[in-house]
Amino acid sequence: MSVAGEQNQRGGINVARLLMSFGPLLFLAALIVVFTVLKPSFMDPINLFNITRQISITGLIALGMTFVILTAGIDLSVGSLLAFCGMVAAVVAKGGTANTLSLSTSGTQGYGWFAALLAAVVVGAAAGGVQGLAITRLKVPPFVVTLGGLTVFRGLTLTISNGGPISGFDASMRWFGTGLIGPVPVPAIIFAVAAILCHIVLRYTRYGRAVYAVGGNAEAARLSGLRVDRILVSVYVIVGFFAGLAAFVLSARLNSSEAVAGIGYELTVISAVVIGGTSLFGGIGSVGGTVVGAALIGVLQNGLQFNNVSSYTQSIVIGLILILAVAFDRWLKSRVRR
Amino acid sequence: MSVAGEQNQRGGINVARLLMSFGPLLFLAALIVVFTVLKPSFMDPINLFNITRQISITGLIALGMTFVILTAGIDLSVGSLLAFCGMVAAVVAKGGTANTLSLSTSGTQGYGWFAALLAAVVVGAAAGGVQGLAITRLKVPPFVVTLGGLTVFRGLTLTISNGGPISGFDASMRWFGTGLIGPVPVPAIIFAVAAILCHIVLRYTRYGRAVYAVGGNAEAARLSGLRVDRILVSVYVIVGFFAGLAAFVLSARLNSSEAVAGIGYELTVISAVVIGGTSLFGGIGSVGGTVVGAALIGVLQNGLQFNNVSSYTQSIVIGLILILAVAFDRWLKSRVRR
């Protein structure tokens, strides 16, 4: 309904357009400046790489969530699905649920990192697909289906792991979470590559444009001959895939898959997407925005921790800044348009 | 946008219309039958009153959430706001944060239940109002503002309570949580009265009409002379008020206000509203539906616990049934329409 205020206005002056799309980016830059002034070691490359590694998990899921939200959908199940895929990956990597507590790898028993990765993304994509079908076939709103999924996947995770963690993967798997290429953490590289691919898909493929169309007006998209239901299912497959990928990276990083992983991630992930300028009403948004949104949250958390702000105060500040970042973006857009 | 599928089609045959609006109710009835067959003592009045008491907390908030969702808004902050208001009520009831641990009342120090109640609802309504202003003035979407609120109010709660609970209220306050009128628990009565009032307001007043209009088409509402912004702010005030009321009842019931109260309530509350047939796109829904939705969730949880179903399985079953309940409602409506 109130799309008007969020329209991706084009055709104005170019500089204005540029500025406008940089609202969250400007805000991010300001945050970085503030934190650096407060404590110059914030800019230490190690810290910056820490931040990139920290945002890569929720960032990956946020990429998939961007597709979903562009269609005016939502996926609340991603946190639980992350835990579920992580557990599946762990079971595959360890060759079963037995011998799960050893921190050192169980050697010959497992099926190796590739099988684990494959299992995680396939299970994630399949779970997303099932939810997508429930949304399109049963006509249940995404909010409800994925809220159900949130509960179901958590229950499944606890069931297969019997509540406990599964720990201890071999070095080749752990590399995906803890390795470096040059000075850059592997998770950050995975995130960057995935972001670029997603950007290309959304901006330069027919499929990507169809995603925008469905989100802009599903009925009109249908009348224009798009297979709306297939596209809707596909975006849930995509976010599921990314939840699986993120789960693999997280398990590799923590050397452990936990049944309680990812609790509350859905809100962080959705925040990243929305702060990045993607409209919850669909049809408007970009991958670049999501990356900036994820970075903004990551920098904020790291910077506050870095300055030893008490955790209660952290909550308050983070909440306020989320609101302010979006408000600033809106304000900038309204200014620039005049 | 995709409202078409959710339209509150009226004017068909009357029986059909009746049936249709009873989708969730039929589902609820079926659940009750199943649980009674499994364990006849489920129908024991004690248990039924337990259920009514249990749903009254989230139910109260769900009443307020119905207003919000009818305007196509959402409030994710209710769980945190509940904790915040509860803590405020406790501080008022105990006359400060000192001497907070005694389970028996601190006697003369506090300001009594009425002041505590007043404080809770005023603070709740004010907090809601501030969020409403942020939504209408700063043009930040409700999802973002209240997500920020979720974090901010939790931080504030932890700050005033320093992480701990505040316990021990006098009998007059505790009565609101644990008392009975005849055989009926007081919280259930409060919930019932509130539900009836909300129903009357939404169905029979000018204000209620305006809420539906704003949710149905905000632009048309503005051009019809409604003060859209005021109405939007007002619904957040209402949900805040109910969060405060629920907080008071919860504190009275537990004889304690905890900083961790209400975590995750937003999803339960929104579920209740949506299962009850209120559209997340606004303009369609009813208080009756919300009450049924809340009851459905309450019966489900209680029934599964009653049968000592393992908590892992409970998660799975609850998630699936939420989806099925809404799917059934949709299916019924589509059948009745043809």
Next chain:
Amino acid sequence: MPTAEAASPEPILLAVEGVTKHFAGVTALSDVSLDIRPGEILGLLGENGAGKSTLLKILSGVMPPSSGRIIFDGADYQPASPQDAKRLGIVTIYQELSLIPTLTVAENIFIGRAPTGPLGLVSWRRMEEDSRAIIARVGLTIDPMTPVSALSVAEQQLVEIARALSLKSRLIIMDEPTSALTETEVQRLLSIMDRLRRDKVAIMFVTHRLEEAAAICDRMTVLRDGRLAGHLDRDNGPIELPAIIEKMVGRAASELYARPAQRAIAGDIRLSVRGLRTVRDPEAPHAIVLDGVDIDLKAGEILGVAGLVGSGRTELARAIFGADRIAAGTITLDGRQIAPASPADAIALGIGLVPEDRKHQAIFAALGILPNFSVASLGHFSNGFGFMAERRERDALAGFRKMLSIRMASAEQAIEGLSGGNQQKVILARWLARDPKVLIVDEPTRGVDVGAKTEVHQILVQLAARGIAVMMISSELPEVLAVSDRIVTMRRGRITGQMQGVEANEEKLMELMALDRQDAKGQAR
């Protein structure tokens, strides 16, 4: 422009045989049959709610018929979705605009078939260039990279027409493509249709402007209450309007479209606008900016406002109504200067506005007719405690239902189930219930059938007779001429001329509407 007399008739392209369609409680179509051949323009006519759009939606795969058979190109045709229709070369322009507001004009035109470059990636450059050429065919010169949400209704309609024309098609279905257009664009469209006819494309054309239909259609099929009311064929001589109308409404209609007598205007000046200017609104950057408008409106008069698309008529209405911000100028109501900051203020002062974009600005689609009707008069229909006086509300609605002959099942029926014309009548009733001092109606008969149109005209005249000052914006000159006591013309945010209704004719108005002198700041007092 009669068709070249075909020696051997083309084989039938599409035949509809005994199609029936039921909705919950409503039979929209009942045993309708018709056919169309390549190179033929078939007019589909009927009153509001006659079932025209329903039939077209069945043909374009949006919904299945309840019973009946359709044959396309000699084969059974049962489209499951719009794609199926599209694949066979059946292209539809829907009555309710079906563009995607968040996407650009170019993307809307190339939806699902964006031109791709190397690697199969979308080529934005080619999309922009190609779409610029496509929209130029219908006379649009806007930047194709503009988002559709920034366009006026008329421009959106043109984009939709352009898109349909750019698709390879054997049958084009047009459901009221001209309802938002002014004369110039209509003429352009008609000539395009004529060209398509020569290329052996079949066209089904729905309009409530019967002159258009008479001018372009080879044959006409008329629906009445979901049933076939008859066919009219040009082979048996030119089709006359009265004949169409008689078939549509089922009675001889002599006084339809008759020009109501011009009344002597005795009233005082009720609304006076001086030097009205607006600023560019960031939300609608392409909107016309008013550039010093002066206008007077007397009690009891109907002031017609004519102009081409984009002349700023809608902006003028919205500015007076407090819906847009005013940069400079004064508005005086009954001698008192007013400054409505919001529609609520304007309404409180006794001003009403029936907006041009019914779907987005007027109706609450999912709500019942009753709340749609009373939303602007909640104060009037409620008691001192804020409770709705539903009895009073229903009685009032029943009164207007009779007065405006609104076809509806019940007050609870969702308004989206009504035909467009009946929706419009409900919106009119919304404002009549307030008994305003000034009523501004923007395209009041868009999509309204000929019978109802006359009714609306009569209603406007009656309102004026009660002393209400009516300002009527319309893109249909015959309508402007039929009801206006006085007419002003606009162009580019300025008033370019005015005349008494009796003096006016289409030629004079067209000339003023096209007037482009900078000094054309005509005064309208």
Next chain:
Amino acid sequence: EDKLTILGSVPNLGFPFFVHMLNEIKAEAAAQGVNLTESDGQNSATKQTADIEAALVQKVNAIVISPLDVNALAPAIEEAVKAGVPVVTIDRRVDGVEGILAHVGADNVKGGEAEASAMVAAFPNGAKIFHLQGQPGAGPAIDRNKGVHNVLDPLKDKYQIIFEQTANFARAEALSVTEAGLAANGKPDAIVCANDDMALGAMEACAARNFTDVKIYGFDALPEALVAVRDGKLAGTVEQFPGEQSRTAVRIAVAYAKDKTEPKEKLVLLTPIVIGKDNLDKAERIGETK
């Protein structure tokens, strides 16, 4: 300033137990004259890991941590060890990481065993038991559950768990779960809870039904629970001496950071005890109940 800085990290400051732990760390750090960087894991292993990483960048001199999850935090702790920062773990022991300076703790499994044993002692002739578990999948929930079952499973015949549900460590949930349990199964003899919050919730449920003689056991020895024990409303609660653990850990860490003093023992284990009415004075936080 060249004062030493240590990181004190706890799993979740939403729970009073860890608030107390961090407060004690704070107090001891002040006593030792070192700066403290505080970290709240906010119930997320990734958050706690990120906090450690941030601290390493800031070159803290030592880390005192109660890990949210011993497996998931292992890589971060390993990183710290590799960076040459001494790490002392509290409460939950991380196996498999070489080079941790010391561990000070009281095993949750042992605590669970102590709790169940106290219950068994109170009912020599057997009992019908409700068991309220913590948040599924959370470390302490798993360990405490294991401890309880270690004791009760061999005694199945006499000590039946007739109702076993999670209440997610939360008081409100414990209240409604217990209500359901009471309605379904009638009055039990004892309710064993995985933390004090749940015990206090169960207590309210029993009070509402006037089942005042049900023996309810909690865990953590929070002041509020101690008051309830004193008033005879709770039968007991498990004391793991988190304050003592924290202080000891800080002392060990600071000593090493100052002049590489190796701790006398690498493993300091405090035996958890069950606080009942009779040994309230043993409770670490009894002073706070006044």
